[in-house]
Amino acid sequence: MTAVLGGRPEGLTTIAMDDDDLDTRGRLVVVGNGMAGARLVEEVLERGGGEQFRITVFGDEPHGNYNRIMLSPVLAGETSEDDIVLNSHDWYADNGITLRAGVRVERIDTAAKVVYGSDGTSTAYDHLVLATGSYSFIPPMTGVRRDDGSLLPGVYGFRTIDETRDLLAATTRCTRAVVMGGGLLGLEAARALQGHGMQVDLVHAMPHLMNAQLDAEAGAILERSVEALGITVHLDVLATEVLGDGHVEGVLLKDGRRLDCDLLVVAAGVRPHTDVAVRSGLEVERGIVVDDQLRTDDPDVYAIGECAQHRGSVYGLVAPAWEHARVLADVLTGTDPTAEYHGSRTATKLKVAGVDVATMGVSTPERDSDEFLVISEPRRGVHLSVVIRDDRLVGATLLGDTRKVAALTQAFDRGSALPEERIRLLVDLTDGKEEVGVAEMPADSQVCNCNGVTKGALCGAVADGCGSVGAVMDRTRAGKGCGSCKSLVKQIVEWAADGDVTEDPAASYYVPGVPLAKPALIAAIRERDLRSVSAVFAALAPGGKEDARSKMGLTSLLKTVWGTEFVREKDAEFVNDRVHANIQRDGTFSVVPQMKGGVTTPAQLRRIADVAEKYEVPMVKVTGGQRIDLLGVRKEDLPAMWEDLGMPSGYAYGKSMRTVKTCVGSDFCRFGLGDSTQLGIDLETRFQGIESPAKIKMAVVGCPRNCAEAYVKDVGVVAVGNGRWEVHVGGAAGATVRKGDLLATVDSPEAVIALAGRFVQYYRENANWLERTYDFVPRVGLEHLQRVVVEDAEGLGADLDAALQRSVDAYTDPWGQDGREPATPGQFRPALPLVALPQVPVR
Amino acid sequence: MTAPHLEVAEAPTTPGTELGSPATGVAVPGTAAPPTGRAYAVARVGDVPPGEGRAFVAGDVQVAVFRLRDGSLHATQAACPHAGGPLADGQTDPDVLVCPLHLYGFRWTDGSSTGGVGPVRVYPVREVDGMLVVDV
Numbered sequence: 001m002t003a004v005l006g007g008r009p010e011g012l013t014t015i016a017m018d019d020d021d022l023d024t025r026g027r028l029v030v031v032g033n034g035m036a037g038a039r040l041v042e043e044v045l046e047r048g049g050g051e052q053f054r055i056t057v058f059g060d061e062p063h064g065n066y067n068r069i070m071l072s073p074v075l076a077g078e079t080s081e082d083d084i085v086l087n088s089h090d091w092y093a094d095n096g097i098t099l100r101a102g103v104r105v106e107r108i109d110t111a112a113k114v115v116y117g118s119d120g121t122s123t124a125y126d127h128l129v130l131a132t133g134s135y136s137f138i139p140p141m142t143g144v145r146r147d148d149g150s151l152l153p154g155v156y157g158f159r160t161i162d163e164t165r166d167l168l169a170a171t172t173r174c175t176r177a178v179v180m181g182g183g184l185l186g187l188e189a190a191r192a193l194q195g196h197g198m199q200v201d202l203v204h205a206m207p208h209l210m211n212a213q214l215d216a217e218a219g220a221i222l223e224r225s226v227e228a229l230g231i232t233v234h235l236d237v238l239a240t241e242v243l244g245d246g247h248v249e250g251v252l253l254k255d256g257r258r259l260d261c262d263l264l265v266v267a268a269g270v271r272p273h274t275d276v277a278v279r280s281g282l283e284v285e286r287g288i289v290v291d292d293q294l295r296t297d298d299p300d301v302y303a304i305g306e307c308a309q310h311r312g313s314v315y316g317l318v319a320p321a322w323e324h325a326r327v328l329a330d331v332l333t334g335t336d337p338t339a340e341y342h343g344s345r346t347a348t349k350l351k352v353a354g355v356d357v358a359t360m361g362v363s364t365p366e367r368d369s370d371e372f373l374v375i376s377e378p379r380r381g382v383h384l385s386v387v388i389r390d391d392r393l394v395g396a397t398l399l400g401d402t403r404k405v406a407a408l409t410q411a412f413d414r415g416s417a418l419p420e421e422r423i424r425l426l427v428d429l430t431d432g433k434e435e436v437g438v439a440e441m442p443a444d445s446q447v448c449n450c451n452g453v454t455k456g457a458l459c460g461a462v463a464d465g466c467g468s469v470g471a472v473m474d475r476t477r478a479g480k481g482c483g484s485c486k487s488l489v490k491q492i493v494e495w496a497a498d499g500d501v502t503e504d505p506a507a508s509y510y511v512p513g514v515p516l517a518k519p520a521l522i523a524a525i526r527e528r529d530l531r532s533v534s535a536v537f538a539a540l541a542p543g544g545k546e547d548a549r550s551k552m553g554l555t556s557l558l559k560t561v562w563g564t565e566f567v568r569e570k571d572a573e574f575v576n577d578r579v580h581a582n583i584q585r586d587g588t589f590s591v592v593p594q595m596k597g598g599v600t601t602p603a604q605l606r607r608i609a610d611v612a613e614k615y616e617v618p619m620v621k622v623t624g625g626q627r628i629d630l631l632g633v634r635k636e637d638l639p640a641m642w643e644d645l646g647m648p649s650g651y652a653y654g655k656s657m658r659t660v661k662t663c664v665g666s667d668f669c670r671f672g673l674g675d676s677t678q679l680g681i682d683l684e685t686r687f688q689g690i691e692s693p694a695k696i697k698m699a700v701v702g703c704p705r706n707c708a709e710a711y712v713k714d715v716g717v718v719a720v721g722n723g724r725w726e727v728h729v730g731g732a733a734g735a736t737v738r739k740g741d742l743l744a745t746v747d748s749p750e751a752v753i754a755l756a757g758r759f760v761q762y763y764r765e766n767a768n769w770l771e772r773t774y775d776f777v778p779r780v781g782l783e784h785l786q787r788v789v790v791e792d793a794e795g796l797g798a799d800l801d802a803a804l805q806r807s808v809d810a811y812t813d814p815w816g817q818d819g820r821e822p823a824t825p826g827q828f829r830p831a832l833p834l835v836a837l838p839q840v841p842v843r
Numbered sequence: 844m845t846a847p848h849l850e851v852a853e854a855p856t857t858p859g860t861e862l863g864s865p866a867t868g869v870a871v872p873g874t875a876a877p878p879t880g881r882a883y884a885v886a887r888v889g890d891v892p893p894g895e896g897r898a899f900v901a902g903d904v905q906v907a908v909f910r911l912r913d914g915s916l917h918a919t920q921a922a923c924p925h926a927g928g929p930l931a932d933g934q935t936d937p938d939v940l941v942c943p944l945h946l947y948g949f950r951w952t953d954g955s956s957t958g959g960v961g962p963v964r965v966y967p968v969r970e971v972d973g974m975l976v977v978d979v
Contacts, residue, residue, distance in 0.1 A: 451945075477958050480946060513936075534894075534912055546912065546936040548948070571894025571912070575932040575943040578895075583943055587929045824892040831898045831907070831921070831929035 004101075005081055005161055006064025006088035025054045028332065029115060029125035031105045031276065033059030035068055036305025036321040037131030038087050043329030045095055052333060055097045056123055058115070060132075062102035063161060064088045069318060071164045072188035076195050081161065108280035110298045127332055130288060130296070130303040132273035134316070135159065139180070139268050141251075142241040154248030155264045158189045167265065171196040174263040178202075178251050180239055182209040184352060186267035190231050191353040193265070200231045201259050203251070205268070207236045210352065213359040217376060218383040218399045225355045225381045225400070234259075272307045272314055287314040292340040294328045304328055311343055320344035322500060347409050349402060349498075355381065356402040356439075360412045361395030362387050370394075373422050384426045393418060393425070406438060406491035414503070420781050438488070438495045447492060448485045449735075453478035455492055462496040469493045470504040485735075510769055511554055513547025514540050518768060522561060531562055533572035552577075553769035556655055559691045560764050563810040570824045579828060580814040581638055582653035584631065587831065589638060591630040592652035593645055594688065597662040597680035597700075598626025598708075604647065611644045625659035625697065626708075627652070636828050642815035649815045651689050655770070657696045657760070660684040661709065665702035665719075672702035674719025679749045680708075683717070686753055687760065689811050690804075693767040693776075696760065709733060714773040715756050716740050725752045729759055729785070730777025738774045741782045744790045758789045758797060761804040874954075875904070875920035875964040884974040891975065896940075898931035904979040906966055907931035909940065917951050918968035918977045924961040 028044070030037045041055060049055075059065075065087040073079035092099040104118040114122050136157030138144060146152055156163050156170070167189075175198060179190040182204025194200045208219025209226065223233050234253065241252040242264060250260040272287040283289045283297040287309030294302045294310070304324035306316055315321065323344055330339035347360030364387065365372040371388040380400065386408070387395035393411040398404065404426055411418060411425070418425060441447075443456035453476045466472040472493045473479045479486040494501050510518040514536065521540070530536045533554045538544045551572040559566050570578050581589035593608065608628055612620050618632035627650055633641060642649075651658055662680030666672035680700040687698070699710040700717040710716030712733035718726040724745055731740030743759060746752055762785070767776040777785065787793040789800075822828060883901035885908060891897045896909040898921045905921035907930045919940060923930050928944030935941070939948040939957060948957035954965040967978040 474957070475959070480958075548934040548936040548939055548941045549946075551934055551936075569894065570892060571934070574934065575929075578932075583929075583932065585926070585944065587927075587932075824895065825890055826892070826897050829897060831896075831931035 003081075004062050004064075004089075005066050006085040006091075007062075023054055025052055026126040027124060028053035028055045028127045028129070029123055030055065030057045030129045030131060031115065032129075032131030032133055032273075032305070032307070033057050033061070033065050033099070033101065034131060034133045034305065035065075035086075035318050036133065036325060037129070038065035039322050039325040040129055040131060040304060040328055041095075041097060042087075043325045044333055047329055047333040047335045049329065049333045050096060053127075056125075057092065057097060057099050058103050058105050058117065059099065059101045060104045061160060061162070064091065064099075064101070066161060068159075071158070071161065072185075072192060074161075075158070075164050075167055075189065076192035077168075084161075105276055106279075108276060108282075108301070110280060110282070110301060113300065126300065128301045129328065130277060130301065130307060131305045131321075132276065132303075132307040134270035134272045134306040136266060137269045137271045138266050139239075141239055143244070144242040144266075152242055152244060152248055153246065154244065154262060155242065155266065158185055158265055158267050159270070167193070167263075170263050171198060174198060174261075176201075176261040177263040177265060178239075178259050178261040179265045179267060180251075181267035181269065182206065182233070182235070183212060183267065183269065184210065184350065186265070187226065187353045189265045189267050190226070191229065193263070194229060194231050198263070201234060201261070202226070202231055203234045203237060203239055203253065203259070205236070205238050209233070209235070210357070213348070213357070213363065214397060214399065215363045215385070217374075218363070218385070218397055221376070221378050221381055221383045222352070222355060222357070222399060224378065226353045228381075229353060231353070270306070270316060272309070274307060277303070277307070285309055292342060293331050294324055294341060302328055302332075310341065313343060315344060315346065317344075317346055317348055319500065320346065345413060347412060349405055349409075355400055356398070358398040358402045358405040358408075359396070360409060361393070363395055363397050371422065373426065375423075375426055386422065386425050388418065388422065391418060396425075398426075402439070406494045409494065410490075417779060417781065419778065420783055438491045441492075447488055448476075448478035448480075450485075451477040451480060453489075458489060458492045459496040462493055466493075467497070467500075468502045468504045470506055510557065511547070511550035513537070513545070513550035514554070515542065516540065518557075518766070521557070522765070525558065525561055531558065531565060532567035533558065533569050535567075552655075553693075556691050556693065556769070560807065563806040568823075570827070576653035578823075579635060579638055580649055580653065580818065581633065581635075586632070588632045588634055590652065591633050591638070591641060591645075592623065592627050592650040593647035594650040594684075595627040595647075595659075596684040596688075597660055597677050599662075599677060599681065600628075607645060607647070611641055614644065615641055623652070625652070626661045627659060634830065636830050638828055639818070639820075639822070643820075645815075647815075648813040649689070654689075654691065655694055656689055656691045657684075657687040657698070659697065660687075661697075661699040661713070663701045663703075663707040665700075669702055671705060672719070673721040674702050674723070674725060675749070676700040676702035676708070676717070676719055679717060679725075679752060682749065682753060683715075683756060686757065686808060689814070690760065690764075690807055692760065692764050694770050694772045696763075696773070698756075711739050712737065713740065715759065717752050717756070720745065723747055725749070727752055727755050727759075730773045730782075732772060732774035736772075736774055741777055743782070743786060754801070755789065757804045758800045759785070761800040761807075762789055762796070764807075765800075765803070874924045874961050875922075877964070878966055878979050880978055882976050882978045884971065884976050886975050888970055888973050888975055894935065896931040896933060896935065898929065899975075899977075901966075901977045901979045906977050906979065907933075908968055908975055908977065909935055911935055911937060913937060916968045916970065916975065918966040919949065919954065920964040920966075923947065924956075924963050930963070 067084040067086050070084040105115050106118055107116045114124050116122050136159045156167055177193045177198045178201045179186050180203050190200045190202045208216045209222050238254045239251045240254050243250040248264045250258055252258050274284045274288055277288045278284050288303035288307050290296055290303050290308045290310050294304050296303055305321040327339045327341040330336040349358040374385040376383045382400035385397045392415045396408045441455050444454050447455050457476050461472045461475045466475050469490045479489045506512050508517045510521050528539055530539055533551055536554050537546045552574045555572045575583050581591055615637050617630045621629045623629045660680040660683045662677045665676035696714045698715045699708040699713040701708045701710040702719045710718050712731040716728040716731050720726055726745045727743045728740030729743045732738045885899035885901050891908055891910040894912045896907045898907050906918050907921045909917045923942040925947050928942040932943045933941050939950055941948050947960050949963040954962040969976050
């Protein structure tokens, strides 16, 4: 097998237009055509570098660029060679890049700025990038090499496609293999060979497997899993001699044992390829020493990937190499001449010998104050641990079960907040159905149920080049409906991109069109006295440009900040808020009058019935929020209907406090412990129409039987007897189901109203746009909320109370307001019915 | 540019197409037929509040007309090509119109969608003596 991987079809030639004298572009020469070198070229091209540079790439191997990480599946016969080609020879030709495949660079003359190839050629450069990678380390053993320095036949490294081909060929002739090295590569090789029916012994010099990534306990569990495959593991022992004359026949271990074999794979680590750098006089320690711009001690020579040593670290993983490539491409093309690389937080996720392993950061605690949580299930082959320092994740090891890897990687990379209950980092404590890891989800399983987006569609968007969660969401519309799938979408995108996801700067913005997070945005609004949405755009948006999708969130925020002093602009409102009703699929609206606490009267019901008949309302329905919904109302009928109803708006359309459900409480119920009905009415009176980042649903129940479902409301109040009330927050029973957290137990209905008020105001001021309390409460943490809201430890209490009071005082009934005098010309003019009305059959 | 062919002066031949008459027809999803080049004055400029849209009938075509805060005018078919949503009730910015039902965005430039549904038909619209004139 001598086929060139990613080669060109025979007979196809490229005519090189060698207009050296005419070409004014700089000469960029890349030495090394592996994962790092080829990625750098891609990144340079992506930044328009094809216009700036004539690019020449030297590759030691004759092949195009292939995915070295995938050699294990190729050896195992699970993946074909062709599937691991990243860039074929054609790709280089198509992009005007000169690929010198099969030519090794022997020496660099940094003074003359010329590289000399093994084929005797010399190539001048303006910028030189060394991406020479690393080579298999062959430990000193008697007999491993022949006199001419070549390896004894039957002995192979496991690093290149050619070695992989040789190994594959050997599996057909050989029966017994020894694999030297119990790290990643060694385990992969052992597993692949064993899969070809060979008897495999694994020899590892250290006391446990994968010692670079795992602690002893995890290593021992992995060892059992590997042994269970039928691979014999020998730990803590060195091989001293390779036996055989002309071909390998066995290895001799230091303890005197002899292992017979006809194939020996050496996977005992790699060493950076630094020969050419050393020969050329560049500074080399363990690797080629580079600064934060990946520059060597020669200002026009750079090094990236596994051959580079940055701040003392040499990385053996692909992610840092890709980061190097990005930074260097920024520097070389001038896209960001000040770009710097500051080291990588390395996280790996792989399948070793059939066992899922994910590791990041440290594997064991290093300081007395480090938190260390371990879940070990040797029988299942599962070992999970996390190391937490100063409330930040600094390390995690997942063996045998990597379902939580996406969330952990994110917490590790971004230093995001951790759940108070640390165990939630490792297991899901929901009572719901078992969460399936994103990796195991079938491609056709639907992720976004609102827009019908499957996992496969998300992965497709990533494959098509969407580099961030936001880009994938824009492309597929996943997560743009109810939003409950957003975290899953994020996990899948991160999984599909193998962690190579650019963080959306916009992810932290309150709204997409104004590049500020909520606290900074509020500060700017106050400081610059911005009282209308158009004023915010003019002052704070890039170029003063309006953004349609930001208007609704800004309207809500400005109302929260300014109360009655807010300058209303109808065009900045969503249609629901423009006409104070909820738009339906056929362009009609639903009308829900306020019915505090779900309590009504015969007179109210009579009026509702009359109105429903007068306006031929196609459907009258009792809602889940204990109110009555009139559905299918024409926009032009709204003001007259409100007038006839004579009831205030129930706000069943806005991002605001909606309704307070109650049970019949102590007046009638024989179990009631408190007057939940009256408290519900009082809460609804206080919070009616209060706008908030997302809708707020409340409930009050008179006993823990929870008839009005207070445990699953944004704010849920439960009477527990002796005049005491529990206040739960962050509950949900929609697309997400979550039992609320107990914020505090208080002594009176007045105390409930005060506490709920503080919570609501804190939520209004700190939650992201459209972030429901069930996301907000876990994000900020219950303990934090209790400190701020209950104990007033930060002294915010009085301000929160005052701010809420301003909003309460600003309440006006929108139906009474716009009903008589439209806010804008044609406010209630039909925008056309969409389908023949009534679409909903009249019942 | 030739003078717009205005049908205001004469009595309308299509019922419900008096000046400023609201769109009330029944619409189906999909992209509307291409313009045939007839111009209709559909409303006075002040009938469309700044930043908002209103639906009108131009001849026998239902159109949504928008007046952005920067003063620019835009007109599209009245029903969203995705599921027939009332585009006149949508939100706008200098680049796109967002349908209120499922929040699909459509570019003013060519009516193409930012979210992978069919394009919306855009019509030339201009102000003539305080009237909004749409070519359909």
